[in-house]
Amino acid sequence: xxxxxxxxxxxxxxxxxxxxxxxxxxxxxxxxxxxxxxxxxxxxxxxxxxxxxxxxxxxxxxxxxxxxxxxxxxxxxxxxxxxxxxxxxxxxxxxxxxxx
Amino acid sequence: xxxxxxxxxxxxxxxxxxxxxxxxxxxxxxxxxxxxxxxxxxxxxxxxxxxxxxxxxxxxxxxxxxxxxxxxxxxxxxxxxxxxxxxxxxxxxxxxxxxxxxxxxxxxxxxxxxxxxxxxxxxxxxxxxxxxxxxxxxxxxxxxxxxxxxxxxxxxxxxxxxxxxxxxxxxxxxxxxxxxxxxxxxxxxxxxxxxxxxxxxxxxxxxxxxxxxxxxxxxxxxxxxxxxxxxxxxxxxxxxxxxxxxxxxxxxxxxxxxxxxxxxxxxxxxxxxxxxxxxxxxxxxxxxxxxxxxxxxxxxxxxxxxxxxxxxxxxxxxxxxxxxxxxxxxxxxxxxxxxxxxxxxxxxxxxxxxxxxxxxxxxxxxxxxxxxxxxxxxxxxxxxxxxxxxxxxxxxxxxxxxxxxxxxxxxxxxxxxxxxxxxxxxxxxxxxxxxxxxxxxxxxxxxxxxxxxxxxxxxxxxxxxxxxxxxxxxxxxxxxxxxxxxxxxxxxxxxxxxxxxxxxxxxxxxxxxxxxxxxxxxxxxxxxxxxxxxxxxxxxxxxxxxxxxxxxxxxxxxxxxxxxxxxxxxxxxxxxxxxxxxxxxxxxxxxxxxxxxxxxxxxxxxxxxxxxxxxxxxxxxxxxxxxxxxxxxxxxxxx
Numbered sequence: 137x138x139x140x141x142x143x144x145x146x147x148x149x150x151x152x153x154x155x156x157x158x159x160x161x162x163x164x165x166x167x168x169x170x171x172x173x174x175x176x177x178x179x180x181x182x183x184x185x186x187x188x189x190x191x192x193x194x195x196x197x198x199x200x201x202x203x204x205x206x207x208x209x210x211x212x213x214x215x216x217x218x219x220x221x222x223x224x225x226x227x228x229x230x231x232x233x234x235x236x
Numbered sequence: 237x238x239x240x241x242x243x244x245x246x247x248x249x250x251x252x253x254x255x256x257x258x259x260x261x262x263x264x265x266x267x268x269x270x271x272x273x274x275x276x277x278x279x280x281x282x283x284x285x286x287x288x289x290x291x292x293x294x295x296x297x298x299x300x301x302x303x304x305x306x307x308x309x310x311x312x313x314x315x316x317x318x319x320x321x322x323x324x325x326x327x328x329x330x331x332x333x334x335x336x337x338x339x340x341x342x343x344x345x346x347x348x349x350x351x352x353x354x355x356x357x358x359x360x361x362x363x364x365x366x367x368x369x370x371x372x373x374x375x376x377x378x379x380x381x382x383x384x385x386x387x388x389x390x391x392x393x394x395x396x397x398x399x400x401x402x403x404x405x406x407x408x409x410x411x412x413x414x415x416x417x418x419x420x421x422x423x424x425x426x427x428x429x430x431x432x433x434x435x436x437x438x439x440x441x442x443x444x445x446x447x448x449x450x451x452x453x454x455x456x457x458x459x460x461x462x463x464x465x466x467x468x469x470x471x472x473x474x475x476x477x478x479x480x481x482x483x484x485x486x487x488x489x490x491x492x493x494x495x496x497x498x499x500x501x502x503x504x505x506x507x508x509x510x511x512x513x514x515x516x517x518x519x520x521x522x523x524x525x526x527x528x529x530x531x532x533x534x535x536x537x538x539x540x541x542x543x544x545x546x547x548x549x550x551x552x553x554x555x556x557x558x559x560x561x562x563x564x565x566x567x568x569x570x571x572x573x574x575x576x577x578x579x580x581x582x583x584x585x586x587x588x589x590x591x592x593x594x595x596x597x598x599x600x601x602x603x604x605x606x607x608x609x610x611x612x613x614x615x616x617x618x619x620x621x622x623x624x625x626x627x628x629x630x631x632x633x634x635x636x637x638x639x640x641x642x643x644x645x646x647x648x649x650x651x652x653x654x655x656x657x658x659x660x661x662x663x664x665x666x667x668x669x670x671x672x673x674x675x676x677x678x679x680x681x682x683x684x685x686x687x688x689x690x691x692x693x694x695x696x697x698x699x700x701x702x703x704x705x706x707x708x709x710x711x712x713x714x715x716x717x718x719x720x721x722x723x724x725x726x727x728x729x730x731x732x733x734x735x736x737x738x739x740x741x742x743x744x745x746x747x748x749x750x751x752x753x754x755x756x757x758x759x760x761x762x763x764x765x766x767x768x769x770x771x772x773x774x775x776x777x778x779x780x781x782x783x784x785x786x787x788x789x790x791x792x793x794x795x796x797x798x799x800x801x802x803x804x805x806x807x808x809x810x811x812x813x814x815x816x817x818x819x820x821x822x823x824x825x826x827x828x829x830x831x832x833x834x835x836x837x838x839x840x841x842x843x844x845x846x847x848x849x850x851x852x853x854x855x856x857x858x859x860x861x862x863x864x865x866x867x868x869x870x871x872x873x874x875x
Contacts (some may be wrong), residue, residue: 159859232852 143184150177164216164226168209175205239280240300240317243327244366246276250359258352270355271338274362278331285324289728297321299372306375313433318372322732325569326369326501329576333493334362336699340584341485343695344591354394354483361387365494369501373434374423377502381419381466384495385412391490392482401481408475415465415472422458425451439508443735447512456509456516463499469527469557473550474801480542484587487542492549492583493576500556500572504565508736511563517647521561525642525655528554530798532662536669537784537794540597541586544670548623549579551659555638558656562648564641566729570714571634573725577710578622578631581703585616588692588700589674593681599670604679608689611697613675615704620671622707624664624762630711635660637716639758640751657758664765672773716751 150173157170179198186194220226250273258266284298297320306313319327338358345354364383371377386409393405423433429451430438445452463469468476468491479491490496503510503520510517528551535547552575559568590597592609606613622631639660643653681689691697714725772779784791793799 155862159855159862228854231854234850235852236847236850 140184140188144181147177147181147184150174150180162227162229164219164228167228168212168216171212172205172209175201238300240284240298240319240370241302242280243277243284243319243331244317244363244370246273246280247359247363247366249273251356251363254352254356254359258356263347263351266352266355267342270359271335271342273359274331274335274338277327277362277366278335281324281327281331284319285328288319288321288324297323310431311427311433313373313375315376316372316434317370318435319370320732321729322501322504322569323370325573325729327366329497329573330362330365330369330494333576333580333703334365334489336702337485337489337493337580337584340488340587340696340699341483343693344485344587345483350394354391357387357390357394358486358489361391361490361495365498368498372436374426374438375433377505378419378423381462381498382416384490384498385409385416385466388412388479388490388495391486392479394482394486398481404475404478404481408479411472411475412465415462418458418460418465419462422455422462425455425458429455435505439506439735442508442512445512448514449512452509453513453515456506456513457519459502459506459509460499460516460520463502463557464523467496467499467553467557468550469499469523469554470530473527473531474804476550477543477546477797480540480546484542484583484590487546488580488583488587491546492579496549496553497556497572497576500553500560500568503557503560504569504732507560507565507733510560511736514647517561517563519561521558521642521648521652524554524557524559524561525652525659526554527551528558529655529659529662532659532666534794534797535666536662537791538666539599541589541599541602541670541674542583542597544599544666545579545582545586548582548663548666551663552579552623555635555656555659558642558652559638562642562645562652564638564645564648565733566726567634567637567641569729570725571631571638574622574630574634574707574710577703577706578619578629581615581619581700581707582623584696584700584703585612585619588612588696591692591696592689594688596682599673601680601682602674603677603681604675605689606675609675609691611691611700615697615700616671616675618704618707620667622711624667624765625660625758626762627759630707630709633711633714633716633719636755636758637714640716640754643754644750653754657761660758661761661765664762665769668766668769669773672769677774677777 154170154172154174154177157173158167161167161170179201182194182198182201184194186192186198216226219231223231225231250269253269254266258269288298297318299316299318301314301316303315304312305315338355341354341358345351348354361384364380364387366380368377368380368384371380389405389409391405392408393402396402396405426438427433430441432438432441442452465472476491476496480487510520531547531550531554535544535551538544538547552571556568556571556575559565559571588609589602589605589612592605592612593602596602618629622629625632625635639653639656642648642656643650714723716723716726772783796802
C-alpha cells in the first residue's frame with residue numbers, strides 16, 4: 137500500500153499549483169483550468185481518505201464535486217464569452233471597470 | 237353640577253370657531269361668537285352662584301372630575317373642576333368683566349385685519365383663566381397658569397409687525413417664566429412632601445403640620461415667586477408697563493382685571509399652607525406694600541396715560557398682597573373684585589380717549605376732553621373716585637378693609653399701615669393728575685387731531701356704563717361691620733376658611749373705635765392729594781414744571797422708573813446675552829458643530845482611503861481571499 141501521506145502531499149502540491157495559477161495567469165481560460173486543477177486535487181484527497189478509512193462516502197462526494205465542477209464550467213465559459221463580446225479580450229487585467 | 241364643565245367649555249369652542257372659521261365667515265361671525273361664548277359662560281356661572289347662595293350643596297362646593305390625566309406609580313392626577321365660594325367669586329369676575337370687555341373690543345378692534353385672531357386669543361385667555369381658578373389640583377392650575385401667560389404674550393405682541401410690540405410680548409413671557417420656574421419647583425416640593433397634587437388631599441394633610449414647618453415655608457416661598465412673576469410685583473414687575481403696547485382692551489382684561497390677580501387667588505386658595513408659614517406671609521406683605529408705594533411713586537410723573545394705569549395696577553395688586561400677607565384673605569379678594577371693576581373701567585376709558593384722538597397716548601397733548609367725550613368723562617370720574625378710595629365708592633370699602641387689617645391683624649404691623657396710607661395719598665395724586673390732564677383744563681391737542689375728536693360708539697360706551705355701575709355700587713356687598721354694614725362678602729367667603737380657623741382667626745376687634753380714626757386719616761390723606769392736584773394742575777399748571785426743575789434729579793429718577801430696566805439690562809440681561817453668545821459661538825458652532833462635522837469628515841476621509849482597495853483586479857481579490865484562508869487554517873493548525 138502506498139502510504140496516505142504521499143497522496144495528501146500530491147494533492148497539496150496540485151492544489152497549490154492551482155492556486156498560483158489562479159493568482160498569476162492573465163488568460164481567463166487558463167484561470168478556469170487552474171480552478172479545475174484545484175477541484176481535482178481535492179477530489180484526490182477525498183478518494184485517498186475513502187480508501188484508507190474504508191468508507192465509500194468520499195467517493196460519493198467526489199461524484200458530487202465533479203457534477204458541480206461541470207456546471208460551474210458552463211456558467212464560467214458563458215461569462216467569458218459575454219465579456220469577450222464587449223471587451224474584445226479575455227485578459228483579466230483589462231476587465232477592471234468595477235474600481236474606485 | 238354635571239354641567240360645571242360648560243363654564244370653560246364655551247370659550248374653548250369660541251377658540252376653535254374663531255380660530256378655524258373666523259377668517260372664512262368674517263368679522264360679523266366673530267363678533268357674535270367671541271363675546272357670545274364668554275356671555276354663555278357668564279350665564280352658567282351666575283346660575284351656579286345662585287345655587288351656591290340659595291341651595292347650598294354639601295361641602296359648599298360643586299366638584300366635577302373630568303378624567304384621569306396622569307397615572308404613574310404613586311402619582312395619580314385627575315383633572316377636575318371645583319366650584320366653591322372662592323372660585324365662584326373668581327369666575328364671576330372673569331366671565332362678567334371678560335364679557336363686558338369682549339363687547340367693548342368689538343368696537344375698539346373694528347376693522348383691524350387681525351380681528352378673528354384677536355378674539356381667538358381673547359377666548360383662549362378666558363378659557364385658561366377659568367381653568368386656573370376652577371382647577372382642583374396644582375397641576376391643572378399650573379396648566380391654566382401657563383395658558384394665561386401664553387395668551388398674554390400673544391396679545392401683547394398682537395400687532396407684531398412693529399418690533400417694539402413683539403419685544404414687549406417677549407419680555408412679558410420671559411419674566412413670567414422666571415416666576416413660573418419657582419412655581420414649578422414649589423409643585424415638585426409639594427409632591428415630594430405630600431405625595432399628592434390635588435388641593436383637598438394636600439390641604440388636609442398640611443393642616444396637621446406645625447406652624448413654621450420648614451418644608452411648608454419653602455413651598456409657600458416658591459409658589460410666591462410664581463405669584464410675583466404673574467402678578468407683577470417687585471422684582472418681576474418690569475413686564476407690565478411694557479405690556480401696554482398691546483391693544484387697550486387686552487390691558488384692561490389681562491393686566492388689570494384677571495391675569496395679574498392670579499397670584500392673589502393662588503395664595504388665597506393655598507391659605508392653609510400660607511397660614512402655616514408666618515415668615516412667608518411677612519415677606520408677602522412687605523413685598524406687597526413696598527411694591528405698592530414704589531410703583532405709585534413712579535406713576536406720579538409718567539406722561540403716557542396707559543403707563544400711569546399700568547403702574548397703578550402694580551400698586552393696587554401690591555395692596556392685595558399686603559392683605560393676604562397679613563391674613564386678611566377676604567379683604568384681598570374683595571379688593572381684587574372691586575379693582576377689576578374700576579381698573580377695567582379706567583383702561584377701557586383710556587381706550588376710549590385714545591380712540592377719539594386717533595392714537596395719542598401722551599397726556600401732555602390731551603386736556604379739555606370733558607366736552608367732547610361726556611360719557612367717557614363721567615364713567616372715568618366714577619372709576620377715579622373708586623380707586624382713590626372716596627367714601628361711598630367700591631374702592632373705599634375694599635381698600636379700607638385692607639388698611640385696617642394691615643394695622644390690627646395679629647400678623648400685621650402699624651408700619652405696613654403707614655406705608656399703605658402714604659400710597660393711598662400717592663394714588664390719589666396720580667389718579668387725579670391723570671384725570672385733570674386728560675379731561676379738564678385747556679386743550680393741548682396736536683393740531684392735526686382736533687377736528688376728528690368724537691365720543692366712542694355705543695358698543696364701547698355701554699360697557700363703560702356697566703363697569704361704572706359696579707365701581708359705584710359693587711362695594712356695598714362688603715360694607716364692614718364697623719360701618720354698620722352686614723358684610724355679605726365676608727359671610728359668603730367664610731366656608732372657604734372653615735378648616736383653617738384653628739390656626740388663624742382673622743377677625744379683629746375694633747378697639748377704642750380705632751378703625752374709625754384710621755379710616756378718617758386715610759380719607760384726609762386722599763383729600764390732601766386731591767387738593768394738591770387741584771392747586772397745581774387746574775389753577776397754576778406752571779408749578780408742575782417748576783417743581784420738576786427744582787427737584788430735577790428726583791424727577792428724572794422717577795420718570796425713568798428708578799432706572800430699573802437699565803439696571804436689569806446691565807446686571808442681568810446683558811451678562812446672560814454674553815453667556816449665550818459664548819455658548820453660541822464657541823460651544824455650539826465650534827464644539828458641537830465641529831464634533832458633528834468633524835466626525836463626518838473623519839468618516840469621509842477614511843472612506844476615501846479605503847476605497848483605493850477596490851482596484852478592480854479580480855486576482856487581487858482572489859489573493860486576499862486565499863491569504864485569509866491560509867491565516868485562519870494556520871491558526872487552527874498551530875493552536
